[in-house]
Amino acid sequence: MAKLALRVNGGNREIESADPDVPLLYVLRNDLGLTGTHFGCGLAQCGACTVLVGGRAVRSCVTSARSVAGQDVVTIEGLGSPDRPDPLQAAFIAEQAAQCGYCTAGMVMTARALLARTRRPSEQQVRQALAGNLCRCGSHARVIRAVLRAASAPPGGR
Amino acid sequence: MAALSISRRSFLAAGGVLVVGLGLDGVGRAPAQTVAGADRFLGKSLAPDAVDSFLAVHADGSVTLFVGKVDIGTGGRIAMRQIVGEELDVPLERIAMIEGDTALTPNQGATAGSYGIARGGTQLRQAAATARQALLAQAAQRLGRPAGDLQIVDGVVRAKDGTGAVTYGELIGDRAFNLKVDGGAPLKAPQSFRFIGKSLPRPDLPAKVTGRHRYLHDLTLPDMLHARVIRPPALGATLVSVDESSVAAIGGARVVRIQNFLAVVAEREWDAVRAARALQSKWTAGTGLPDSTKEFDSMRASRVVRDQEIAKRGDLSALSAPAPGMRALAASYRWPVQTHGSIGPSCGVADVRADRATVWSSSQNTHGFQATCARFLGLERDRVRVIYLDGAGSYGPNGADDAAAEAALLSKALGKPVRVQWTRQEEHGLDPKGPAQLLELRAAVDADGEVAAWETQAWLPIATANLPNIPLLSLDAAGIPQTPGRSTGLIYQNVDPPYTMPNVNAVVHWIPDAPLRTSAIRAPGKVANTFAVESFVDEVAALARVHPVDSVSAASPIRAASRFCDG
Numbered sequence: 001m002a003k004l005a006l007r008v009n010g011g012n013r014e015i016e017s018a019d020p021d022v023p024l025l026y027v028l029r030n031d032l033g034l035t036g037t038h039f040g041c042g043l044a045q046c047g048a049c050t051v052l053v054g055g056r057a058v059r060s061c062v063t064s065a066r067s068v069a070g071q072d073v074v075t076i077e078g079l080g081s082p083d084r085p086d087p088l089q090a091a092f093i094a095e096q097a098a099q100c101g102y103c104t105a106g107m108v109m110t111a112r113a114l115l116a117r118t119r120r121p122s123e124q125q126v127r128q129a130l131a132g133n134l135c136r137c138g139s140h141a142r143v144i145r146a147v148l149r150a151a152s153a154p155p156g157g158r
Numbered sequence: 159m160a161a162l163s164i165s166r167r168s169f170l171a172a173g174g175v176l177v178v179g180l181g182l183d184g185v186g187r188a189p190a191q192t193v194a195g196a197d198r199f200l201g202k203s204l205a206p207d208a209v210d211s212f213l214a215v216h217a218d219g220s221v222t223l224f225v226g227k228v229d230i231g232t233g234g235r236i237a238m239r240q241i242v243g244e245e246l247d248v249p250l251e252r253i254a255m256i257e258g259d260t261a262l263t264p265n266q267g268a269t270a271g272s273y274g275i276a277r278g279g280t281q282l283r284q285a286a287a288t289a290r291q292a293l294l295a296q297a298a299q300r301l302g303r304p305a306g307d308l309q310i311v312d313g314v315v316r317a318k319d320g321t322g323a324v325t326y327g328e329l330i331g332d333r334a335f336n337l338k339v340d341g342g343a344p345l346k347a348p349q350s351f352r353f354i355g356k357s358l359p360r361p362d363l364p365a366k367v368t369g370r371h372r373y374l375h376d377l378t379l380p381d382m383l384h385a386r387v388i389r390p391p392a393l394g395a396t397l398v399s400v401d402e403s404s405v406a407a408i409g410g411a412r413v414v415r416i417q418n419f420l421a422v423v424a425e426r427e428w429d430a431v432r433a434a435r436a437l438q439s440k441w442t443a444g445t446g447l448p449d450s451t452k453e454f455d456s457m458r459a460s461r462v463v464r465d466q467e468i469a470k471r472g473d474l475s476a477l478s479a480p481a482p483g484m485r486a487l488a489a490s491y492r493w494p495v496q497t498h499g500s501i502g503p504s505c506g507v508a509d510v511r512a513d514r515a516t517v518w519s520s521s522q523n524t525h526g527f528q529a530t531c532a533r534f535l536g537l538e539r540d541r542v543r544v545i546y547l548d549g550a551g552s553y554g555p556n557g558a559d560d561a562a563a564e565a566a567l568l569s570k571a572l573g574k575p576v577r578v579q580w581t582r583q584e585e586h587g588l589d590p591k592g593p594a595q596l597l598e599l600r601a602a603v604d605a606d607g608e609v610a611a612w613e614t615q616a617w618l619p620i621a622t623a624n625l626p627n628i629p630l631l632s633l634d635a636a637g638i639p640q641t642p643g644r645s646t647g648l649i650y651q652n653v654d655p656p657y658t659m660p661n662v663n664a665v666v667h668w669i670p671d672a673p674l675r676t677s678a679i680r681a682p683g684k685v686a687n688t689f690a691v692e693s694f695v696d697e698v699a700a701l702a703r704v705h706p707v708d709s710v711s712a713a714s715p716i717r718a719a720s721r722f723c724d725g
Contacts (some may be wrong), residue, residue, distance in 0.1 A: 018409055018426075018429065022428050040503075040550075046582075097367075101547075135501065
């Protein structure tokens with residue numbers, strides 16, 4: 001059993017795995033109960049499993065948990081809650097930017113990374129940043145509006 | 159019905175309340191989809207014509223809806239609340255909703271064909287109107303006033319002159335209405351609508367956007383095993399041998415084989431994934447896939463089971479013998495098979511015991527699937543409970559029923575709850591496909607640019623009448639009998655142009671086969687047919703030298719039909 005020390009959503013967590021190369025996705029979902037991060041393809045192709053590692057958007061399905069030890073991992077649960085959504089999540093709610101919602105966490109995390117490095121992105125930049133996050137229901141137009149809404153919010157809201 | 163209810167109660171008494179990992183979220187709030195303590199309603203009416211089947215009014219004035227139609231991401235969860243809130247005059251935040259649970263919700267048929275609101279919603283609406291009528295009558299008696307002197311505001315029945323009031327909770331609180339749905343119960347007039355017709359925020363989105371919404375994929379049960387199914391490398395391949403020692407190094411991994419149905423299970427999901435990758439198995443070569451480059455030629459050359467006339471009117475002679483000055487046009491449109499491609503591969507969880515089973519599925523037809531599960535598990539229907547939980551969005555039957563059936567087979571074999579998670583490759587490769595469609599269109603356009611004659615011919619795979627379920631992969635693999643056949647959805651719709659044309663022939667040639675399993679795929683009016691017909695309208699308009707948009711206006715060659723207005 002390999003022991004792994006992780007820092008997730010601001011807290012220190014320790015897990016054990018028989019396979020030292022276990023992907024971060026399975027640790028988050030099954031060991032830490034953070035099921036907001038979703039399995040979509042396991043191939044880094046769809047974006048449903050996106051989390052932040054050191055502020056960068058990362059596909060947790062192909063990222064070994066071991067490789068992110070010591071870095072700050074943030075999942076969708078680390079942003080806000082249903083009663084206290086963070087401004088980006090609030091923008092998704094305001095725009096009703098989800099249908100089934102399965103891809104949404106990955107969309108939010110990817111957009112969060114975009115807004116961290118580009119405070120006021122153009123629509124083109126939003127489209128570019130989210131090009132690798134697939135949605136099969138057809139929520140794309142609302143998602144783009146939500147990110148732009150969050151980007152146009154007055155600064156200081158976090 | 160009495161016998162059914164008793165048997166359901168004894169089922170409960172035997173089973174007790176199953177504790178599942180769907181409790182309150184981190185902030186102490188129930189996820190919008192699930193209702194905490196829903197099992198307290200077990201034993202309630204499920205009759206299709208009873209008010210109590212559809213709703214319950216509680217002592218605190220809150221309301222629980224029991225809805226056979228499920229919300230696959232399209233907003234039924236708020237729409238049903240709007241409909242009932244309107245008829246009952248109850249604020250929407252006081253309404254909880256249980257969906258697609260065969261032990262709790264009435265059978266309203268599959269969630270399909272865009273009929274969720276049109277059929278399911280109207281049933282619910284009439285039940286709510288019946289309940290309102292009954293509550294008003296009770297209040298009149300309680301307050302000693304004629305019903306006409308009363309008004310209902312937010313679940314409180316008040317005398318209009320302010321001399322008395324009684325709440326829904328006081329009138330009925332958690333007791334049964336014991337009423338049949340009254341088709342004559344008055345419905346609210348549209349001009350007084352408070353909720354219907356408004357675009358209201360969906361109650362499930364805050365949890366979905368913050369990662370707190372519990373999907374089927376997130377469900378865990380005590381002692382649950384994680385499974386991965388090993389698929390044959392080619393269609394028709396059968397299992398020759400399995401080398402179980404190939405997974406011996408993965409602690410806790412076990413191999414399950416039922417004839418050609420092969421799976422690995424483990425307590426930890428990643429171990430099941432690793433075992434699925436490591437397992438060595440030998441299969442026969444199988445038949446493989448037909449040549450995709452010849453698919454449409456095969457359809458065109460296929461035996462036709464029968465022709466179905468969709469529209470036939472006027473004189474079609476211009477198609478074969480155009481008058482002088484007429485121009486002819488022909489085009490064919492090939493619509494390949496479509497995967498549903500749900501963004502989360504299908505998942506299913508099942509807990510099968512000797513005398514009963516619970517299956518959690520994102521099936522769009524939990525009641526139909528309950529009957530299927532009962533058949534292959536060898537249980538009476540009322541010993542099987544199928545509970546809908548959200549999967550990734552579905553657009554017709556995807557792999558959901560398959561994954562749930564596989565979980566049930568494995569749970570039965572192992573005596574423990576089992577969760578089956580499909581891979582992306584399985585979902586893309588093995589979900590039932592939206593069928594291929596071939597359309598050939600012809601038109602003759604006269605010198606004035608009028609469509610003198612129009613013809614649509616469509617070659618479409620025929621659906622099997624009364625097919626109980628799309629044939630499931632695992633039952634075939636495990637040698638368990640099931641009804642063979644095909645489901646294709648309403649693929650004949652809109653092969654005829656929705657425009658005023660005097661001379662039209664639109665015919666479907668139903669063909670018997672399709673190369674892959676098929677199922678309905680959004681949208682019911684069929685994208686393929688509309689694409690072909692509208693593309694051809696553009697071609698005709700180009701030939702007639704008119705703009706296609708103008709061409710469907712009243713003053714142009716292709717006049718908009720009154721069909722959409724007339725229904």
